[in-house]
Amino acid sequence: MTEFLSRPLPWYVAGPLIGLMVPLLLKIGNKPFGISSSLRHICAACVPGRVAFFRYDWKKELWNLVLVAGIVIGGALGGIVFRNPDPVRISPVAQSQLSTLGVNNQGGLHPIEVFNFESLLSPRGFILIVVGGFLVGFGARYAGGCTSGHSIMGMSNLQWPSLVASCSFFAGGLLMTWVILPRILGL
Amino acid sequence: MIYLRYLVVGVVFGFVLTKSEAISWFRIQEMFRFQSVHMYGLILSAVLVGMLSIYLIKRFRVRTLTGEPIIIEPKVFHWGNVIGGVIFGLGWAMTGACPGPLYALVGAGVYVMVVGLLAAIAGTWVYGLLRDRLPH
Numbered sequence: 001m002t003e004f005l006s007r008p009l010p011w012y013v014a015g016p017l018i019g020l021m022v023p024l025l026l027k028i029g030n031k032p033f034g035i036s037s038s039l040r041h042i043c044a045a046c047v048p049g050r051v052a053f054f055r056y057d058w059k060k061e062l063w064n065l066v067l068v069a070g071i072v073i074g075g076a077l078g079g080i081v082f083r084n085p086d087p088v089r090i091s092p093v094a095q096s097q098l099s100t101l102g103v104n105n106q107g108g109l110h111p112i113e114v115f116n117f118e119s120l121l122s123p124r125g126f127i128l129i130v131v132g133g134f135l136v137g138f139g140a141r142y143a144g145g146c147t148s149g150h151s152i153m154g155m156s157n158l159q160w161p162s163l164v165a166s167c168s169f170f171a172g173g174l175l176m177t178w179v180i181l182p183r184i185l186g187l
Numbered sequence: 188m189i190y191l192r193y194l195v196v197g198v199v200f201g202f203v204l205t206k207s208e209a210i211s212w213f214r215i216q217e218m219f220r221f222q223s224v225h226m227y228g229l230i231l232s233a234v235l236v237g238m239l240s241i242y243l244i245k246r247f248r249v250r251t252l253t254g255e256p257i258i259i260e261p262k263v264f265h266w267g268n269v270i271g272g273v274i275f276g277l278g279w280a281m282t283g284a285c286p287g288p289l290y291a292l293v294g295a296g297v298y299v300m301v302v303g304l305l306a307a308i309a310g311t312w313v314y315g316l317l318r319d320r321l322p323h
Contacts (some may be wrong), residue, residue, distance in 0.1 A: 007206075011228035014207030018229070019236025021200055023244060026257045028192050033237075035286040039311040053315035063193040070197020071287060072294035077198065078205025079295020090213045091222035098216060109211040110283060110297050117299050128281045133289070133303035135278025137310025140286060142271025142321065144262065147285045150272075151230060154262050156237025161264040165272040172276020177219035181280060 005082040022156050031063060034149030036140035038068045079109065101185040114185075124187040143168065201291045210291045212283025219280055265323040271314075278310075 009017075025031040042065070043051075044058035087107025095105055103111045119125025140146040143165045145154060151169065154162020208214050209229060218226035243249070244257055251257060279285050282303050284292055289307060292300040314321075 009203060009207040011207065011225050012232055014203050014209065015229040015232030016236045017203045018200065019233035019240065021196065022237040023240035024196060025193075026241075026244060026251070026259070027249065028196070028252055029189075030251050030255055030257050031193075032259060035290075036311075039286060039308050040315070042308055043312045043315060047312060049312075049316075051312070051315045053318050054312075063190060066190045066193045067197035067200075068287075068290050070194040070199075071201035071204070071290040073194075074198040074201020074203075075205050075210070075291030075294025076296075077294075078202040079210075079291070079297075082202075082206070083295075084206065084208075088208055088211050088213050090217045094213070094217045094220050094222040097220060098213070105213055108297075109205075109208065109213075109295060110292065110300075111212060115212070115297060115299050117302075120299065120302060129299060129303050130306045132278045132281030133306030134310035134313075135274050136282060136285060136289070136303075137278075137307030137312075138314045139271045139273070139275025139278055139310070140307075141311045141314040142267040143269075143275055144265070144267055144271070146275065146287070147230070147279075148287055150262070150268075152233050152237055155234045156241050157259050157261070158238070159262040161262040161268045164264065165268040168269045168272025169276040169279060172273035172278075173215075173219045173280040174276075175273070176277045176280035177216065180277070184281070 002082065006085060008084045008086070018152065019156070022153055029063065032149070033153040034064075034145055035068060035071075036137075036146035036149055037061065038064050039137050040141060041065055101182050103185060122187075124184060127184050127187070139172070200287065201294060204287055204291045205295050210284060210288035210295065215280065215283040267321070267323050270322065278307075 022033050025033050041058045041061045044054040048054035088109060103114060106112060114125060114128060120129060150162040150165040204210050207229060214226055217223045249257060289300055289304045
């Protein structure tokens with residue numbers, strides 16, 4: 001059983017399972033699938049300040065905070081308890097492109113040489129983790145959703161603003177990957 | 188306890204995200220470098236399943252477990268979809284994680300992502316602060 005659960009999931013299994021989150025949440029409580037809103041609820045619950053955007057009844061959205069707590073647990077189950085014994089295998093071309101930029105794949109989910117606590121004290125690590133994280137939070141709220149809320153939930157409901165948002169996500173990612181990231185990794 | 192079902196959904200989602208390596212910085216880089224079908228297949232198949240499920244829910248007027256009608260709010264376009272979207276994309280390629288994966292990574296042992304998560308919360312907060320001054 002452990003061996004079975006430790007196997008990595010191919011996209012054609014994981015994708016549909018993720019897609020099923022949409023009807024599942026609708027069925028159990030008419031809730032729209034979305035994750036970035038949790039960041040807003042956390043702000044509203046912990047540091048609303050005098051900001052109107054965070055002055056609402058966040059307790060009504062407690063289900064969302066419970067859900068993201070579940071994601072942490074799911075990550076622990078998938079990444080530690082039933083972790084894949086094999087290293088993450090990415091394409092050789094991508095691997096060599098990244099090596100040229102100074103990032104080597106040691107088989108973990110994230111490049112540990114860049115994503116660790118010590119690297120926060122270096123410009124490269126600080127920018128990738130803190131600035132990167134900031135942009136994710138800022139951008140997702142500004143866009144009104146992230147890949148879950150727009151790309152999966154929104155597009156499943158044929159909402160064209162979500163398609164626009166998803167294309168914008170992708171454009172930003174491409175711009176970073178091809179133009180800006182090489183400079184950051186070179187720091 | 189009604190919230191238990193949402194916890195379970197989150198656990199399943201986090202597990203699937205992690206086991207499929209969708210939370211891996213390398214996989215996201217691979218995607219933006221067009222070197223693998225993996226992430227494209229994952230997102231597209233998720234959307235297809237989502238689309239079909241919503242179609243069926245509407246077609247058969249499926250109700251919630253407690254008998255409430257299922258009503259999905261439409262998304263109204265605003266320029267944040269574009270500007271915020273690009274900003275999000277920049278961050279996504281930097282951290283290799285969108286919000287869901289940020290939580291999953293913390294659980295999966297990439298503990299430095301707690302800092303990433305805190306930064307994302309900070310980013311959300313600053314958006315709230317500047318909201319009225321930003322183009323929508």
